[in-house]
Amino acid sequence: MKWKIGDVEIDNQVVLAPMAGICDSAFRRIVKSMGCGLIETEMVSTRAIMHMNSKTQEMLMMTDYERPIAQQIFGSDTESFEIASKYIEENMQPDIIDINMGCPVTKVAVKSRAGSALLKDPDKASDIVETVVNAVDIPVTVKIRSGWDENNAVEMAKTIENAGASAIAIHPRTRHERYDVKADWSIIKEVKDEVSIPVIGNGDIRSCYDAKRMLDETGCDAIMIGRGIMGNPWIIRQCVEYLDYGKEPERVSSKEKLDMFKRHTELIKKDSDNPKIIAHKLRTNAAYYMKNLHGSVEIKKKIFQTETEEELFDLLENYVKTLKY
Numbered sequence: 001m002k003w004k005i006g007d008v009e010i011d012n013q014v015v016l017a018p019m020a021g022i023c024d025s026a027f028r029r030i031v032k033s034m035g036c037g038l039i040e041t042e043m044v045s046t047r048a049i050m051h052m053n054s055k056t057q058e059m060l061m062m063t064d065y066e067r068p069i070a071q072q073i074f075g076s077d078t079e080s081f082e083i084a085s086k087y088i089e090e091n092m093q094p095d096i097i098d099i100n101m102g103c104p105v106t107k108v109a110v111k112s113r114a115g116s117a118l119l120k121d122p123d124k125a126s127d128i129v130e131t132v133v134n135a136v137d138i139p140v141t142v143k144i145r146s147g148w149d150e151n152n153a154v155e156m157a158k159t160i161e162n163a164g165a166s167a168i169a170i171h172p173r174t175r176h177e178r179y180d181v182k183a184d185w186s187i188i189k190e191v192k193d194e195v196s197i198p199v200i201g202n203g204d205i206r207s208c209y210d211a212k213r214m215l216d217e218t219g220c221d222a223i224m225i226g227r228g229i230m231g232n233p234w235i236i237r238q239c240v241e242y243l244d245y246g247k248e249p250e251r252v253s254s255k256e257k258l259d260m261f262k263r264h265t266e267l268i269k270k271d272s273d274n275p276k277i278i279a280h281k282l283r284t285n286a287a288y289y290m291k292n293l294h295g296s297v298e299i300k301k302k303i304f305q306t307e308t309e310e311e312l313f314d315l316l317e318n319y320v321k322t323l324k325y
Contacts, residue, residue, distance in 0.1 A: 001244065003221055005038075005198055006139030006166040008068050008095045010222070012037035013215065014239045015169070015200055017226030018072040018098065018143065020105075024059070024281075026267035028066050030260070031229065034236035037222070039069045040143075043100045045112075046075030046084035060092050061271065070096035070141060074103060076114040078131040089136045096166075097136055101125060101156070102145040104175040116175040119148045119156055126163040133164035143169040143202075146187045149176040157191045157199075169200035169224055179227075188218040200224050207235065208242035208249055215243070231288025233260065254293055254323045258316055261289040265309075282312060290316070294323060 003010055016023065016031050018040035028039050041062065048056045062069055071094040075081050085097050100108075103115030110117070118125045125142075133140045142160045146153040157168050172187035173179065183203030192199040201214045202224035211223045229235055234256075238249035268281050287300045299319050306312040 003198065005096060005141060008139055010037045010068055011035075012240045013222040013243055014038075014211070014236055015222050015224040016040050016229065016236075017202060017224045018043055018070075018100070019226055019230075020103070022230060024268075024271070025061050025063060025066070026264060026271050026281075027285075028069070029063065029267055030233050030264050031236055032066050034233045035240045036236045037068075037240070038096075039066045040098060040224075041069065041071050041094075043072040043074045043103065044084075045114075046073050046077075046080035049073070049084035049087055050080055058272065060088070062092060062094065068095040070094060070098040072098040072100050072143070074100035074108060074112075074114045075128075076112055076117070078127050081128050082131050082135045085132045085135045085140075089138060094138070096139045096141055097132060098169075099129060099132060099140065099142045099165075101160075102143045102171055104145065104178050109175060116145050116148060119144060119152065119175070122152075122156060122159045125156065126159050129160055129163035129165050139166035141165055141167040141169065143171070145175055146170065146172045146184070147174045149174055151187060153187050153191050154194050157195050161195045161197050165197060167198040167200060167221075168195065169202055171202040173203065185214055185218050188214070188220050192219045192221075198222070202226060205239075208238040211239040212243060231257075231285070231291050251325070253325050254320045257289045257293070258320050261286055261316070262313075264289075279309075282309060286312060286316060290319070295319070 001013055014036055015038040016036050020042045023042040044059050071088050073084055100115050101118045108115040142165050144156055160168055170188050170191050172184045188201040198221040200222045201218050201220035205211050205223055205225050206228045214223050234252050241247040272278055283303055286303050290296045290299055302315055
């Protein structure tokens with residue numbers, strides 16, 4: 001089902017969550033090939049954008065194939081948000097700019113007073129949203145958690161809407177809860193009932209059936225998939241086909257997983273010329289693709305002991321040969 005954020009038309013109700021350290025361009029292109037309606041990038045610091053270096057430049061890289069795409073940024077002051085959002089619009093030209101007000105990690109939320117820390121200060125959050133909305137000509141969206149240590153999601157959603165945001169994504173756990181409790185989807189419904197802009201629901205979507213249930217239970221406009229997609233990009237296609245056509249998901253074989261990892265590897269190598277970064281990404285993604293297969297716990301240990309790409313692929317090829325499916 002098509003829907004819109006501002007004037008950006010989105011083909012279906014499946015959105016990729018902006019996962020730090022995961023959602024680089026290679027990963028996003030894999031996800032897009034599965035039919036994802038809206039792609040979100042990993043978050044980039046507004047201060048890092050102001051003091052641009054090669055690492056930040058690489059993090060901001062995107063391709064037209066990934067469109068529509070939202071670039072997520074995080075920070076704690078209006079000045080850096082204004083400068084960073086203007087730079088991104090002019091130089092990267094994403095379809096949407098997304099503001100992170102949900103990251104729970106200490107480095108971001110406590111030390112930088114960004115991410116979910118902004119949930120403690122609705123007035124400051126409002127100023128940041130209004131600043132970015134006024135700085136750019138493309139839609140601005142915001143991703144939040146349900147609160148810092150208690151639920152204030154509806155208050156924040158209304159504040160964000162009044163500041164001019166075109167959509168909001170809600171992860172219904174507080175910063176204090178991290179990922180340790182079940183996501184409370186009723187909070188998504190409460191937010192949807194109180195705002196008129198599109199609401200994207202996020203949290204505990206592990207299958208196409210979860211996606212359908214979230215849409216039905218909350219009335220949200222779209223669903224956002226995060227950790228459930230790691231090593232399993234097929235969940236995107238399964239959700240799109242089930243939501244739009246009622247098609248039941250098909251089992252993914254170990255050979256399909258290995259073939260997808262090979263494809264992913266080539267994209268990673270095209271995007272970077274840093275051997276250490278490439279090696280880290282290959283081992284990390286290999287572990288995700290092999291996850292939940294028979295004997296994968298032991299294979300994961302061996303994956304992180306490999307020293308060369310050839311050694312890694314020999315290990316995986318021999319492992320997959322031992323599996324029945």
